[in-house]
Every structure is written in structure tokens, then in C-alpha cells.
Amino acid sequence: MADSVVLPVIDLSSSDRISTAKSIRQACMEYGFFYLVNHGVEEELLENVFDESRKFFSLPLEEKMKLARKDNVGFAPIYAENLDSSTTSKGDLKETFHIGPLEGEESHLNLWPSKEILPCWRFSMEKYYKKVLSTGERLSTLIALALNLEDDFFKKTGALDKPYGFLRLLHYPGLNAAAAGEIEEEEEVVVYGASAHSDYGMITLLATDGVPGLQDRCVRKNISSHGLGRMAFIVNLGDMMERWTNCLFRSTLHRVMPTGKERYSMAFFLDPNPDCMVECLKSCCSESSPPRFPPVRSGDYLRDRITAAYSYS
Numbered sequence: 298m299a300d301s302v303v304l305p306v307i308d309l310s311s312s313d314r315i316s317t318a319k320s321i322r323q324a325c326m327e328y329g330f331f332y333l334v335n336h337g338v339e340e341e342l343l344e345n346v347f348d349e350s351r352k353f354f355s356l357p358l359e360e361k362m363k364l365a366r367k368d369n370v371g372f373a374p375i376y377a378e379n380l381d382s383s384t385t386s387k388g389d390l391k392e393t394f395h396i397g398p399l400e401g402e403e404s405h406l407n408l409w410p411s412k413e414i415l416p417c418w419r420f421s422m423e424k425y426y427k428k429v430l431s432t433g434e435r436l437s438t439l440i441a442l443a444l445n446l447e448d449d450f451f452k453k454t455g456a457l458d459k460p461y462g463f464l465r466l467l468h469y470p471g472l473n474a475a476a477a478g479e480i481e482e483e484e485e486v487v488v489y490g491a492s493a494h495s496d497y498g499m500i501t502l503l504a505t506d507g508v509p510g511l512q513d514r515c516v517r518k519n520i521s522s523h524g525l526g527r528m529a530f531i532v533n534l535g536d537m538m539e540r541w542t543n544c545l546f547r548s549t550l551h552r553v554m555p556t557g558k559e560r561y562s563m564a565f566f567l568d569p570n571p572d573c574m575v576e577c578l579k580s581c582c583s584e585s586s587p588p589r590f591p592p593v594r595s596g597d598y599l600r601d602r603i604t605a606a607y608s609y610s
Contacts, residue, residue, distance in 0.1 A: 304324070304328055304330050304331050304332055304531075305320055305323065305324040305328070305331045305332070306331070306332045306334060306529075307320055307321055307324065307331050307332065307333050307334070307439075307532070308334055308335050309333055309334070309335050309336045309337065309432065309435060309436065309439075310335035310337075311335075314439060314442060314448075315442065317439055318439050318440075318442035318443040319443070321439055321440060321443040322443035322444070325440070325443065325534055325538075325545075325546040325547065326545060326546060326547070327547075328513075328547065328549065329533055329534050329546065329547030329548055329549035330513070330531065330532065330533045330549060330551075331532050332529045332530070332531060332532070333432075333436065333502065333529065333530040333531075333532045334528070334529050334530075336432045336436075336502075336530055337428065337431065337432055337435075338425070338428045338429060338432060338504075338528075338530075339428075340528055342421075342424060342425055342428065343425075343504060343527065343528065345421050346421050346422065346425040346563065347504075347506060347561060347563070349415065349417065349418050349421045349422065350394075350466045350468070350561055350563065351468075351561060352415055352418070353394060353410060353415060353418065353466070354392060354394075354466075354468040354561075356410075356414070358374065360414070361374070361392075362374070364394070364408040364409075364410065366395065366607075367406075367408070368397075368403075368406045369395060369397060369463070369603060370395045370396060370397045370406055370407050370408055370463075371394065371395060371408040372392070372393070372394050372408075373392065373393045373394075373395075373607070374392050375388070375389075375390060375391065375392050375470065376388030376389065376390070377392075377393075377607065378391075378393070378606050378607055379492060379606065389489055389490060389491050389492055389553075390469065390470065390488050390489065390490050390555060391467055391468060391469045391470075391490050391491060391553070392467075392468050392470075393465055393466060393467050393468075394465070394466040395463055395464070395465050395466075396422055396426060396463065396464040396465075396466075397462075397463055398461060398462060398463075399423055399426055399427065401459065422464065425464070425563075426462065426464050426565070429462075429464070429502055429565040430460065430462045430565070430567070432502060432530075433460070433462070433500055433502055433565065433567035434452075434457060434460065434567070436500060436502075436532070437451050437452075437457055437499075437500065437567070438451075440500070440538075444542065444545075444546075444578065444580065444581070445580060446578075446580070451499075451569075454573075455570055455572070455573050456499070456569040456570060456573045456575075456595075457567075457569065457570070458570060459570045460567060460568070460569070460570065461498075461567075461568040461569060461570060461571055461595070461596075461599075462565060462566065462567055462568065463565070463566045463568070464563065464564075464565050464566075465563070465564040465565075465566065466561075466563055467491075467560075467561065467562045467563070467564065468559075468560075468561055469490040469510065469553065469555065469559065469560040469561075469562075470559060471555070471556070471557055471558045471559035471560065488555060489552055489553065489554065489555070490510055490552075490553030490554060490555050490560070491552055491553035492552055493550050493551070493552040494550065494551070494552070494606075495535065495536055495539075495548040495549065495550050495551075496533060496534075496535035496536065496548065496566065497535055497536050497537070497566075497568075497598065497599050497602040497603070498535040498536070498537050498566050498567065498568030498569070498595075498599060499534070499535050499537045499538050499566075499567050499568050499569055500532065500533075500534060500535065500538065500566075500567040501532065501533050501534075501535060501564055501565065501566050501567070502530045502531075502532055502564070502565045502567070503530060503531040503532070503533070503562060503563070503564045503565075504527065504530055504531075504562060504563045505527065505531065505560075505561075505562040506527060506560060506561045506562065507527050508556065508558050508559070508560040508561075509556055510553045510554050510555065510556050510560055511531070511551060511552075511553050511562075512551060512552050512553070512554055513549060513550075513551055533548075533549060533551065534546050534547065534548050534549075535548050535566070535568070536548045536598070536602075537568065537569055537575050537595060537598070540575050540576070540577070540590045540593065541575055541576075541577065541578050541581070542577075542578060542581045543577045543578070543581040543582050543586065543588055543589055543590075544589060545581050568595065568599060569595040570595065571594070571595055571596025571599070572594065572595070572596065573594070573595045574592050574593070574594055574595075575592065575593055575594075575595050575598070576588070576590075576591075576592035576593075577589075577590065
């Protein structure tokens with residue numbers, strides 16, 4: 298098992314916003330990851346949502362497939378996604394369920410389990426979604442300060458006036474592929490829970506059940522809560538933030554390696570308004586350091602990356 302990387306801890310409840318912003322700046326430049334504590338999501342709610350997630354993934358496959366992925370929401374079975382097409386893997390050893398925006402023109406696209414089967418599921422997920430969205434919006438003001446911008450920069454410039462949030466429930470079965478009967482043992486195939494990738498959007502807030510497996514791909518070290526408990530979110534930055542900052546803030550490659558243990562996690566992706574044009578901030582480029590990326594419409598970039606991850610299967 299790889300060693301663990303020790304990441305900075307950011308306290309979202311701190312009254313010293315300037316000092317907190319400086320700590321975030323350092324973490325984003327060095328790692329692209331940090332722990333977030335006192336984020337406002339109650340422990341009881343977090344435990345409840347993990348419990349509801351386990352209930353869904355324990356359903357028979359044919360029941361889960363009634364909510365099969367469509368329009369980027371719903372259920373995707375094991376091997377449906379491959380986050381790194383350069384590998385020899387037949388797909389990632391995980392199953393997922395996506396919940397998209399709860400408001401706006403896309404809210405009707407969400408798929409929900411039957412109340413007869415999981416009576417509290419939708420209520421619990423919607424409550425958690427709204428809580429983590431609020432946490433992400435609060436965090437975005439500190440990230441703006443960390444970039445020497447006004448704290449409402451991302452909202453007033455249109456990136457988060459209509460935030461595009463997705464909640465991704467993940468279940469890693471804890472089986473190796475050969476044991477599951479999916480791959481012949483003699484085949485030389487590397488199996489990943491989630492193959493190496495960077496996140497596509499702006500900010501990711503990850504809650505885990507404490508089972509290890511998440512690794513920084515560059516240094517091949519585990520990322521865990523380091524005694525902070527399941528109440529600490531693991532936060533990482535996505536490609537949009539790297540593009541905005543001209544690589545000042547890192548969108549770090551990471552992966553999930555199977556450990557033989559069943560693992561659950563929940564990732565909340567706080568992404569910009571799909572119509573937002575993401576281009577290098579003026580404060581992050583100069584004549585000697587010109588923009589490394591062309592401007593891109595957020596919705597187009599996200600669509601292309603997501604399509605590529607699922608087209609493999």
C-alpha cells in the first residue's frame with residue numbers, strides 16, 4: 298500500500314477569511330487538494346445519505362438499470378466508464394449514480410428510485426445536494442480571495458450566477474475483476490476503481506466512508522482523511538479552475554485503486570454556468586506567461602469530456 302500524502306486542512310468556519318484564503322492559495326498551488334472541515338453539512342445528514350446510497354447500490358442490477366444513465370443523470374453499471382482511455386483496462390470497477398441540477402430547465406431530467414422501494418431516498422439526496430451546493434458557493438468566495446479577486450467574483454461574472462452542480466454517488470464493489478468473473482486471470486489487465494483523471498469542472502467536494510483507495514496519481518500516494526473522520530471533505534480543483542488561473546492552481550491527476558474492500562463515496566461537482574466562457578484571468582497571465590489555453594464555453598468542455606469517458610464502453 299502506498300504512503301499517504303498529508304494535505305492542508307482548511308476551516309470554512311474561520312472568521313479570518315484573509316488568512317484562510319492565503320492557506321487555500323498555497324494548497325491549490327502545491328497540491329490542488331485540501332481537506333475542508335466545519336463545512337456546515339451535519340454529521341447526521343452525511344450518515345443518512347451514505348446509508349441511502351448503500352441501499353440503492355444493494356438493489357438487484359435489473360432494478361438499478363430501470364434508472365439507466367440518460368442525459369448525464371442516473372445509474373451507470375460497472376465498466377460503463379473509463380476515465381483514462383490510454384489504459385488496457387476494460388473500464389472502471391465502480392458503479393455510479395448522478396443527480397443533476399435541482400432547479401432550472403434541466404431539473405426535470407433527474408431520475409429517482411421508486412418511493413415504494415426507497416421511500417426517503419429522493420428527500421435525503423435533495424437535502425444533501427442543497428447543503429453541499431451552499432458549501433461550495435461559500436468556498437468559491439475564499440478561492441476568489443485566494444486569487445486576489447473580490448470574493449463575489451465568480452458570481453458576478455456569471456460563472457456561479459446559475460451554478461451547475463452534479464452529485465455523483467459511487468460504489469466500488471471491493472472485488473477484483475478476475476474474482477468477479479469478468480476478466481480471465483491470465484490476461485495482463487490493470488484494474489482501477491477509477492483510472493487516472495483530472496476532474497473537469499471548477500471545484501469537487503468529496504465525502505468518503507473512510508476506506509482508502511484514492512491516490513494522487515503524480516506521487517502515487519493515498520489521500521485519506523488522516524484522522525479527521527468522515528466529516529472532512531476532500532476538496533480538489535478541476536480543469537476549469539486550472540484554465541482560469543493559467544495553471545497557477547492545479548487540477549491534479551488522481552485515481553482510485555481497488556483495495557479488496559467495498560468502498561462508498563460521494564462527489565459533488567460545482568461547475569460553472571454552462572454558458573460561462575472560461576478564459577485566463579488577467580491577473581494570471583503576462584507577456585512572459587501568456588495564456589496556455591484558448592477560451593472555452595464551460596458546457597461544451599464538460600460535454601466533450603463526459604462523452605469521451607463513456608464512449609469507451
